[in-house]
Amino acid sequence: MTAEQEAKREQLEEALSAAGKTLLPDGESQGYVFTLVDGVTVLITRKWRNPKGGYKVAALRTYPEVGDPTSLDAAVRAGELFERQDPDRTRNYGHRGPRVNYMDWRCGDPDCPCSSEPDLQRRMERSIGYRVRMF
């Protein structure tokens, strides 16, 4: 975890604490830090452009980086936003399961497209919501 990501983790911890929630550490992979909010994976990304950016709820299909809600707000509300999501199987991004494993970037739900995607880069893109470059 970089010092910048550590500051991001503290920012999220503070916002969660104000909402009466806690952040659980999970793991790291490909420069992304994996954490859990209400049992839902929140990634701290490698880079961000927005002071409230730098977070991805891996299971969510679409993800706002700027505007309202900010990615910080969405990270705080990860559990609620995941519950509200339509579990459509055909989508290109997001997961059917709430928690994405940092070892293989899969959510473990056999009905999720990630279970049959052999390519790690593709599973990362599914989790992050846009094209990524591998280290």
Ligand SMILES: [Zn+2]
């Ligand atoms: Zn999945």
